[in-house]
Amino acid sequence: MPSTGDSCAIAGMVDLMRTKGSFGLSVRYALALGMPGRTMKANSTLGLPNSFAVYQNIGAVFEDALQRHLQKYTASNMTPVQVLAATSNDPHLRDDLAKTVGPLLRNKYKELIQPLVPFHLSAPRPDHDDDFDEESGNKDAKDKSLACFAKTTIDAFFDNDLFQTTKVFLSNAHGSFGLCITSTLDAANQMCLAARGQTMSVGFYPKAGLVLYGSEQAAVKAALDVATPGGDLEPISRDKEVDDSLNRCAARLDLDDLGGEICLLDWSKHATGAGGIMSHPNRHLQVHQIMNDTIKIVLYQQHNSHRHRGKSLFHRMTLLEGNIFIQPLRPQPKDIVLSDIQSIPRVCQAIQKDWQNEGEGISFNRLTALALSRSFIRRMEDIASGRLQRQVGSVDILLTGCEVSLWLAEQLASDLKKAFPKLNIMAISSNKVLGLFGQEQSIPAIGFPLSRGTHSLTDAIVLIVSHSGGTFGPLQCSSLLQSVTRNIFAATSEWDCQVGKQLRSMYDEHETLADSSRLFTTGVGLAPAEPCSLSVAAMQQLLTNIFEHLCIVGTSNPRYRHITGAAITERDLQILERCNRDNIKALESIVGVDAKGNTLAVKDQAAVKELRAIGDRWAEHVLENAKAYIMSFVYIVATVTTGYPLFSGIGHAAGATEWAMYICKLLCSRMIEVLCFLSCPED
Secondary structure (H helix, E strand, C coil): CCCCCHHHHHHHHHHHHCCCCCHHHHHHHHHHHHCCCCCCCCCCCCCCCCCHHHHHHHHHHHHHHHHHHHHHHHCCCCCHHHHHHHHHHCHHHHHHHHHHHHHHHHHCHHHHHHHHHHHCCCCCECCECCCCCHHHCCHHHHHHHHHHHHHHHHHHHHHCCHHHHHHHHHHHCCCCEEEEECCCCCCCCEEEEEEEECCCEEEEECCCCEEEEECCHHHHHCCCCCCCCCCCCCCCCCCCCCCHHHHCCCEEEECCCCCCEEEEEECCCCCCCCCCCCCHHHCCCCEEEECCCCEEEEEEECCCCCCCCCCCHHHHEEECCCCCCCCCCCCCCCCHHHHHHHCHHHHHHHHHHHHCCCCCCCCHHHHHHHHHHHHHHHHHHHHHHCCCCCCCCECCEEEEECHHHHHHHHHHHHHHHHHCCCCCEEEEEHHHHHHHHCCCCCCCCCCCCCCCCCCECCCCEEEEECCCCCCHHHHHHHHHHHHCCCCEEEEECCCCCHHHHHHHCCCCCCCCHHHHCCEEECCCCCCCCCCCCHHHHHHHHHHHHHHHHHHHHHCCCHHHHHHHCCCCCHHHHHHHHHHHHHHHHHHHHHHCECCCCCECCHHHCHHHHHHHHHHHHHHHHHHHHHHHHHHHHHHHHHHHHHCCCHHHHHHHHCCCCHHHHHHHHHHHHCHHHHHHHHHCCCC
């Protein structure tokens, strides 16, 4: 093992397994992993020679056999390339090649094979640890082991391309992965992307001739508003098909991270030759063409997911251009922190207007709010009718998230609990939910009341709070909790996000549009500034509207008021709504910019000036120690170097008397305290 880090280990495994076209590499693979019983375990070594010349020498025997194989079939009116391609596709021809290799290996046994006996070249058997030991006289076992070795090496030579390497690795690896796998042998033609437990997206831009990939959906939108230096590429005119839009518009493919999926991208100009772009074990997979046939795509799903069953590549792609649900990346300002702060009034007002349906078109937030209210009403009706027998630990509403989003969820849970005291409302970290319910062995949440035995999430109303919609914990919860409830909703920054994709997979053809909408959005989009400001303020505004909506539903019926123990009144909601609307004016005075983006007049910036003054004083307080250290360091270095402290030097130069010099020395001893005082005079 080169390192305990998984990235280094994966690179090493790819180096061992990517062997197509090289007999030397194929021999090494067969010895390390390919032979029956060969496995790699943690904290173990292979015990194989480090010199690659050993494998090349054995590979030369296979090269000789391949030349004889080509000469044999070339005589039957086939070119060497055709024979090579036929051998790659036909298992019988491979067996014939293996039979040609066998005698050559036996002739070179003592020179090449016997030195590898200590490294367990042979296929292990329960009654023989060393089948290759010539002195044991077990010739049949030796021949079988040589035949197995020859076949394994030949299969690796023809099959172990980049795609097969990725496929074998993911089939045997444990854990979650989001991978981009390439090799110097394939860098000019191919690359593989893989996702399992972690997200991976690929963006295609036919007019720009670009392919972008990344673990964040927003990342592959980077080329939407970027002009191509050489201008757009001319599309190839051909018969229009339903998926021809993929040759004209930018589109994105999201790999199936839940079931595990591999995507091979091939941009070689000639896909003919030995085996084409697909190795023999994967010949049955369909090859898709995109971007005017310049990119070939092959998809392989580890587990056949029902979400993509029967779907064509076109129906799996998301159009990035001309799509009302796709929010382009915001222009990058010089000061992204200041820009985010100044955008807070505008964004909060936009959320309020959207919630009041004051904009154009349908408000999707209101549509999701309708679905949320229906889930809430169904739970109240089930409790009232006795169809739902709640236990002591039955959770009615669960809010989850990570980091800042979790803090906001906790505030909403606190307010909802005060409004509806009889409901069991909880806010808990997504990571703790995954630890408890998403592991084969449950990881207890020490210090928190939630556990498998104390609480039940069956049919609970779940609200996942995640600004990006792609954070690992909340994203995995959106898949995990589908097994216990269908009442799952999420609050994110835009419609096009990973958690939205997961929730849309729950769509039932019998559901109405109002029931299938599960996503609330702030409309902020990607907000990369640190510390987070706009994202928190916008999410708080959205959660405030959700809180008001649930309170209205919970108090609309006397039975619901009794079940929830509603403590909030209509008067309370009126006051909250008034404060909610007045909050925009307060935000404008705080940031110094109105909701339209205009800078406020100087007379209206009193709050801004006051906050900046407080900030300056706080900064002085924070820097006090640093300034004191620097001034003390300069004073000590200057006085020690010259040999004259400040006041003693002045007194000596002035010819002070003995008593005056004592006073100067006293002042020198207190000089550092004076410097500390001068560093922060306000304190």
